[in-house]
Each structure stands twice: as C-alpha cells, then as structure tokens.
Amino acid sequence: MxxxxxxxxxxxxxxxxxxxxxxxxxxxxxNTSQKPRQVLEAMRLHNERHNGNVSRSVHTLGTEATTAYEEARAKVAAFINAGTPDEIVFTKNSTEALNLVAHSAGQYLALKPGDEIVISEMEHHSNIVPWQLLCERTGATLRWFGITDDGRLDESSLAELINERTRLVSLVHMSNTLGTINDLSRIVARSREVGALVTLDCSQSVPHLPVDVRGLGVDFIAFTGHKMLGPTGIGVLWGRFELLAKMPPFLGGGSMIETVTMAGTTYAAPPARFEAGTPPIAEAIGLGAAVDYLNELGxxxxxxxxxxxxxxxxxxxxxxxxxxxxxxxxxxxxxxxxxxxxxxxxxxxxxxxxxxxxxxxxxxxxxxxxxxxxxxxxxxxxxxxxxxxxxxxxxxxxxxxxxxxxxxx
Incomplete structure (x- = not known):
C-alpha cells in the first residue's frame, strides 16, 4: 500500500x-509511541466483551481470553520470524526481559570468577545494570566496547574483547540516544567462535525496521510494546527454544509449574515457565493489534x-x-x-x-x-x-x- x-x-x-x-x-x-484507534479499540472490546483470566478456566470468557492471548503471541512470533510461538515470552517491558536473561541464563551458564560478559558504552541502563548485578553475584568480569567519535561501536579490539573467557555478549541493536543501527555481524561471528551467547536489546529496532531473529543469528532479543504502537505493561523476550528449555524460571508462582508438592516443584515448558501469575492479557491483545497495524503498512x-x-x-x-x-x-x-x-x-x-x-x-x-x-x-x-x-x-x-x-x- x-x-x-x-x-x-x-x-x-x-x-x-x-x-x-x-x-x-x-x-x-x-520514549513511547502513540496508539492508533485500532489498538485502543481492540483493548476496549476485549475488556468489554471477553475479559477473563487465561490458561486456567474452562468457561467461555476464560477460553476466549486464552485464545486471544495466544493469538497475540503467534502474531509477535511471526512478526520477528521466530521459529515457534513458544519462543515468545511475554514480560512487562524490555527491562524485565533483559533481567530475565541475566538471572536465568546467568544461572544456566553457572558463571564464576574468570568468566566475562561484554556490553558497550552505547547501552540503555537496562542493558548495563542487570549485567553489573550478575557480575556482583557471580564474580564474573564486565567488559565493554567503546564508541567512535561518529557514534558507532568501536570494534578495533574485537578479537581481544571477545575471547575464550567470554560467556555472554549483550548489545543494543539500535541506540536510543545516537540512533545508530549496529551491524553486529562481525561481533556475532566472533561470539560464535568462542562459544558465547548473544543477547540484543531491540527496543528501538523492532518498532522501526524489519527484524528477523533467525537471520540475526543471536540467542535472545528483548523489545517492548509501548514503543511500537502498543500499550505499556507488555514486553517480549524471544529466545531460542532449546536455551529457554534449559533455563530455570525467573519468578515462581501460578501457571509456571508442572506440579507442586510440599517437597518440591517441577516447572512447565517455555514460555509458561517464565510467565508466573496473571499476565498482562489486554495489553498482549493490544500488542497483537499493533503488530497487525504495522504489518498492514509494511x-x-x-x-x-x-x-x-x-x-x-x-x-x-x-x-x-x-x-x-x-x-x-x-x-x-x-x-x-x-x-x-x-x-x-x-x-x-x-x-x-x-x-x-x-x-x-x-x-x-x-x-x-x-x-x-x-x-x-x-x-x-x-x-x-x-x-x-x-x-x-x-x-x-x-x-x-x-x-x-x-x-x-
């Protein structure tokens, strides 16, 4: 069109x-995008006609809400070319998504003194502070790329910065201050050489340009609904399913369990494992409507x-x-x-x-x-x-x- x-x-x-x-x-x-009528109307209609909790009721309203919630997940998965909707974890924002990776992937990697995490000077605080906290908990070392005078990542020390001690690299895809769209192909390739996981903060890129997670070749991306015509209170973590399935939960509670006894708990498969409690249902439906709107435009x-x-x-x-x-x-x-x-x-x-x-x-x-x-x-x-x-x-x-x-x- x-x-x-x-x-x-x-x-x-x-x-x-x-x-x-x-x-x-x-x-x-x-900072936050505005919302079209189509998103506002989708949320209004859900709250007026279909409001119910998800994944726990057999009555009509609960079934309608669950169907709409999972349809939104499928829309988001297709929007970024995820392998399956089960790779989409709904969070409350990018910040929570990045903290989830720092907590759960950090546990999965069993970080220890001598291990290293690499970020950059270009990051939003949401992609700095969780890694600093993880390093404080584990004794790992935080290192970072600098920024050139023209506002791009300084990759001059790439081979030294990402090395055999590097366990995880987390970088911004598009800077929220400089506007820089980072071509991360060399960094991703180097990370693969040393066996490091790669996370991208895509808060500014997913709303504004085509993003293909499988084409990027990374392990996790985070983005948020309110920057892409959707409501606040809904964000997304995409992760490779085989990694999500190995990671422990971030929060404990209802809906993230397989079974609970007084002696112990086993956990549901992803994405439910990472969606404890009642999720942001109307917000997810609003995000699905935002995806529809963006898809129509291209x-x-x-x-x-x-x-x-x-x-x-x-x-x-x-x-x-x-x-x-x-x-x-x-x-x-x-x-x-x-x-x-x-x-x-x-x-x-x-x-x-x-x-x-x-x-x-x-x-x-x-x-x-x-x-x-x-x-x-x-x-x-x-x-x-x-x-x-x-x-x-x-x-x-x-x-x-x-x-x-x-x-x-």
Missing part, C-alpha cells in the same frame, strides 16, 4: 491535540519513511547555528532518533521552550548516562520520529530551536 502519512495520522486521536495553543508536534516516539515502508524523515531532520538541524548533533552524520546505518545540544543552553531549558510551542522532545541522559559521558555532556535533547512524523513537524522543531537561541541569546 502507499505510505500515506496523512491517512496514518488520522488513526491517532492524540495527534489532533493542541499543546499550549499550538498543534501538537510529537517528537518523542523513542516494516520496510515504515523504515524507509523514517530514513527520509531522518535525512530531512539532520539537514534541518545542521542549518540551525549552535546545534551539535550526536551520532552518525548521515541517515545510513541510523534510525529515526536525533540527539543534539544547543550551545550554552541546558537541555531542560531547550525542552521547556519547545514545549511552550507545542513541540514535545525528551531531555536528559535518556537512561544512557555512559553515552553522555563519552561525548562530554551531562544531558542531551532528543527528537525521535515514527511512521506518523512529517517534515512540517521537523520544520516546527527547527523554528523552535531558533526561538531557543533568541530566548537565551
């Missing part, structure tokens, strides 16, 4: 809002639109005096996220002036403080785009930055 941004925007009620008397310009989709088309918008934004911001852009200077190998600084103006002040004009951006360290430290700034301003972003909105951002310069001299 033709990528008709005006028609797409009509599906998003919130985009009709005004902020401080100005049309809403929403440039914070890397992820290659979504990615191309964002490439066009990003190219336009890089040029527009480069033309604003005093603006320093972080990350790759061209849209190649870059997603729809542009972080920048305005000379002499704190990002919080930039954000406040832009908000007064109806332009919504994010300011701060973006849960990626080591990246800010690498580039010598305490914080950044970030504009992030999605399938509903227009060039007119980029123009509004550029005009807003001109106003920032006027206000702060």
């Amino acid at each position: 033709t990528f008709d941004v005006a028609r797409i925007r009509a599906d998003f009620p919130i985009l009709q809002r005004e902020i401080n008397g100005h049309p809403l310009v929403y440039l914070d989709s890397a 992820m290659a088309e979504v990615h191309q639109h964002e490439q066009d918008i990003t190219a336009y934004a890089l040029k527009a911001l480069a033309d604003v005096p005093g603006v320093r852009i972080f990350g790759p200077a061209t849209p190649e190998g870059r997603g729809g996220t542009v972080s920048f600084a305005v000379d002499g103006v704190h990002p919080h002040d930039v954000g406040q002036v832009l908000d007064a004009l109806g332009v919504e951006v994010r300011v701060g360290h973006h849960c990626a403080k080591p990246t800010c430290v690498r580039f010598g700034v305490p914080a950044m301003t970030r504009a992030s785009f999605y399938l509903y972003t227009t060039t007119d909105e980029i123009d509004a951002l550029a005009r807003g930055l001109d106003q920032v310069r006027k206000v702060f001299g």
Whole structure:
C-alpha cells in the first residue's frame, strides 16, 4: 500500500491535540509511541466483551481470553520470524526481559570468577545494570566496547574483547540516544567462535525496521510494546527454544509449574515457565493489534519513511547555528532518533521552550548516562520520529530551536 502519512495520522486521536495553543508536534516516539484507534479499540472490546483470566478456566470468557492471548503471541512470533510461538515470552517491558536473561541464563551458564560478559558504552541502563548485578553475584568480569567519535561501536579490539573467557555478549541493536543501527555481524561471528551467547536489546529496532531473529543469528532479543504502537505493561523476550528449555524460571508462582508438592516443584515448558501469575492479557491483545497495524503498512515502508524523515531532520538541524548533533552524520546505518545540544543552553531549558510551542522532545541522559559521558555532556535533547512524523513537524522543531537561541541569546 502507499505510505500515506496523512491517512496514518488520522488513526491517532492524540495527534489532533493542541499543546499550549499550538498543534501538537510529537517528537518523542523513542520514549513511547502513540496508539492508533485500532489498538485502543481492540483493548476496549476485549475488556468489554471477553475479559477473563487465561490458561486456567474452562468457561467461555476464560477460553476466549486464552485464545486471544495466544493469538497475540503467534502474531509477535511471526512478526520477528521466530521459529515457534513458544519462543515468545511475554514480560512487562524490555527491562524485565533483559533481567530475565541475566538471572536465568546467568544461572544456566553457572558463571564464576574468570568468566566475562561484554556490553558497550552505547547501552540503555537496562542493558548495563542487570549485567553489573550478575557480575556482583557471580564474580564474573564486565567488559565493554567503546564508541567512535561518529557514534558507532568501536570494534578495533574485537578479537581481544571477545575471547575464550567470554560467556555472554549483550548489545543494543539500535541506540536510543545516537540512533545508530549496529551491524553486529562481525561481533556475532566472533561470539560464535568462542562459544558465547548473544543477547540484543531491540527496543528501538523492532518498532522501526524489519527484524528477523533467525537471520540475526543471536540467542535472545528483548523489545517492548509501548514503543511500537502498543500499550505499556507488555514486553517480549524471544529466545531460542532449546536455551529457554534449559533455563530455570525467573519468578515462581501460578501457571509456571508442572506440579507442586510440599517437597518440591517441577516447572512447565517455555514460555509458561517464565510467565508466573496473571499476565498482562489486554495489553498482549493490544500488542497483537499493533503488530497487525504495522504489518498492514509494511516494516520496510515504515523504515524507509523514517530514513527520509531522518535525512530531512539532520539537514534541518545542521542549518540551525549552535546545534551539535550526536551520532552518525548521515541517515545510513541510523534510525529515526536525533540527539543534539544547543550551545550554552541546558537541555531542560531547550525542552521547556519547545514545549511552550507545542513541540514535545525528551531531555536528559535518556537512561544512557555512559553515552553522555563519552561525548562530554551531562544531558542531551532528543527528537525521535515514527511512521506518523512529517517534515512540517521537523520544520516546527527547527523554528523552535531558533526561538531557543533568541530566548537565551
């Protein structure tokens, strides 16, 4: 189908809002995306007509809820080309998914002093802190890739960094601050040479470009619903089934068991093993509706639109005096996220002036403080785009930055 941004925007009620008397310009989709009517309606219909708990009732509502929940799992599996829906574990977000891997895969690997885990300076805190905690528990050592001046992973020490002591590598697929889309083929190949598992944080990539988990050749990926038109409270861990089947559970409770006695417990097969308690049912159904919406548009088309918008934004911001852009200077190998600084103006002040004009951006360290430290700034301003972003909105951002310069001299 033709990528008709005006028609797409009509599906998003919130985009009709005004902020401080100005049309809403929403440039914070890397933080959380907006939801189309189709997602909102799917969740409303479920709650009004089919609300019941899953995998534990034989009555009609429980059966309908279970069917819809498992249909959502199958949709997500197909969306990323998983081998089977049983490789899809629903979590509450990417953070929980990555913590699940750190906890359960960490136990499976039986890490000990002398073992090493490799990450990078480019990571979101959710892909740093769980590994630091795992190293504290096991005595393993955490090591990391640096970042080049143009915002890409520094692979110059690849062979030394990933070595025979490396047990697990966990990296971001697309940076939430720099917008960098990492080509991880060399890193994955090296990890395979030494027998290390590979995890990817795909929170920013799965919503914005075609992702084929089998093509990536990794062991786990994590992503979240609220960045891909879905609701908050639902995330996804994909893992190779043979690994999930060997890993111990992350949480204990109802629905994750095979049998329980007072003397001990045996666990259900994945994915149920990792979904203790009542799951986010309506949220999973909303995520399934979001997948339907993205499939209708086509992820290659979504990615191309964002490439066009990003190219336009890089040029527009480069033309604003005093603006320093972080990350790759061209849209190649870059997603729809542009972080920048305005000379002499704190990002919080930039954000406040832009908000007064109806332009919504994010300011701060973006849960990626080591990246800010690498580039010598305490914080950044970030504009992030999605399938509903227009060039007119980029123009509004550029005009807003001109106003920032006027206000702060």
